[in-house]
Amino acid sequence: MSELDTAAEPLLEIKDLHVHFATPAGVAEVVNGVSLRLDAARMHGLVGESGSGKSVTARSVLGLLPRGNLLRRDGVVRFGGRDLLGMDEAALRQEIRGREIAMIFQDPMTALNPVMRIGHQIAMPMRRHLGLSKKAALAKAVELLDQVGIPNPKARLRSFPHELSGGQRQRVMIAIALSCDPRLLIADEPTTALDVTVQAQILDLFDRLRAERGLAILLVSHDLSLIAERCDEVSVMYAGRVVENGPADVIFAEPRHPYTRLLEEARPLLENEPHTLLKTIPGRPPRLIDLPPGCAFQDRCPNVRDDCAAIRPAQVAVAEGRTVACLHPHEPAALAADPADDPVGDSAPSGSGDASDPAPTSRKALA
């Protein structure tokens, strides 16, 4: 790829990604046609509940999927003009992982080697990818630890992971991730195991890295508030698909997909009065080995109509930089009066009693 081409396209582009696994119970369709893009210095949030496919999507970028039971993995993952899905393991390891794209995981306890001093763990990728001497790599490690906010970094080089707190360990993970100056950081629930004050510090650090180094971040999280506060763009996932995608501030202020809106409303808020009854989403997500032919959200959706059972909604552009995968999305407030596509949110769904139209209220009782 020429320089011109890479300048024109996003840093990371995922197009129509599918990932299926073989399980004893059947084929689990974990990721079903995910598309998203991410530019330098931006933070893109991948949000969804457990089993929505957000982590598998993130891991697919680096080819970090269990190979034993992988049945299908296709689509496009392009990074800086290169096709990552087509790359072999050796090339990924030498040229991409840790060097161009780094990843940090939720659990900083198990991601670090418990019997190796942290200085070594930070120095290792730099010695391997950048060819630094041991001395130079350790000197750089001190710098990195200081940058991520670890007090007394020089003395810390000789610490073992168990001697650090959870927040410090996650910072060490970030230092390792940054060591080779990657262009993209994939962070899979990086602060979920951490306290809220530490979480805020780590997220502030992310903001700084984006501003100072142009680092792009793909942030995987189940926490809507966090994503809404910190990310530029967001992709909301449900049953392996992106149901809604666009600028974070717009999406949460005015969700178009019924699932996004319900998620948003189910969230307890700091501003709520005590004993506020929360909105709930009736039912449960579908089993990934048994996805319905139409929309995966149809059983739980307040807007459901007959065609939802048959037609799988595609990601359709509804505004600049915004897509929604729904046949009957909520209308934006400004256009709510448009009679051409009347939202059915509050009116009774047509054809009740039909198998394709389970009444949400009766499901609620079962949930």
Place this chain on the structure above:
Amino acid sequence: MSHSPAAVDATAPADRHDVVLSAKDIVVEYHAKGRRPVRAVDNVSLAVRRGETLGLVGESGCGKSSMGRALIQLPPPKSGEVRLGDTLLSGLSQKRLRPLRRRLQLIFQDPISSLNPRRTALDIVAEPLLLSGHPDPRGRALAALAEMGVDDQMARRRPHELSGGQCQRVSIARAVVQEPDVLICDEPVSALDVSVQAQVLNLLERMKAEYRLSMVFISHDLAVVNNISDRVAVMYLGRICEIAPSTDLYADPRHHYTSLLLSSVPRPGAPRVPVPRTGDIGPNTRAGVGCPFAPRCPAATALCRDETPPLVEAGPDRAVACHHPIGS
């Protein structure tokens, strides 16, 4: 400064009959070989009023779970008194405690591992009824499960065949069928997805009204605690730093730690001030003098490092443990 008023037992309400569960000067320590004991709870007093939900909030290691355990005497705290109604629980033998345990029920964070994997949901809920001599344990258990949204068919499944949310419903059923006075919930929704979390929180509210429960709700999630609690106690390194009605606490925090906590919660759209890099909570190995928050506190003075601030009254129904509270 403000330490002149006598250290009041600000957590004790004026009217004693109002209180269903109270704790006085609770100390919990954990011992490890060859090390100084870690003091997880350091002289904490609190009172749960009839019909209220008291939130206990703080970060990992602040002692909120240890405090919850101390309240049900599992294990009994190192020192301090716990009273259930007029009955003093501290010092009672296991045998004398057992009949009282029915009145204090606990719900745990991990919904699946806190249920016996080899019993069905129905057995799990019927067991305590059977032990207490209920005339129709299985019928009552089925009815309670149905009330929680667990139907007959699901009631015959074992915990691993149920989802996390369903298991938590079974835990709630097991607790409320015994008609306890106080329900202690230790991070009951932390392991659940947002949509399920909302269902369980609503269910807890409904059960609380229906069974006229009082609740202690322990959580690290400030938004969740705010939604369910009448009053909230904020803990830091084993001590209560502030206790107040939840609306007052969230609108107008007096302790600098409460304020730091609140400003750390992601709030989309709100103007964002970077959180000061104040370091982490360490294990509690502090010598026992001074304010535990002083090393991270923006307002700390020499006094804070030398003298532990007592919990003193700071307005109607609220108390704060700070030498220089916000707004003073």
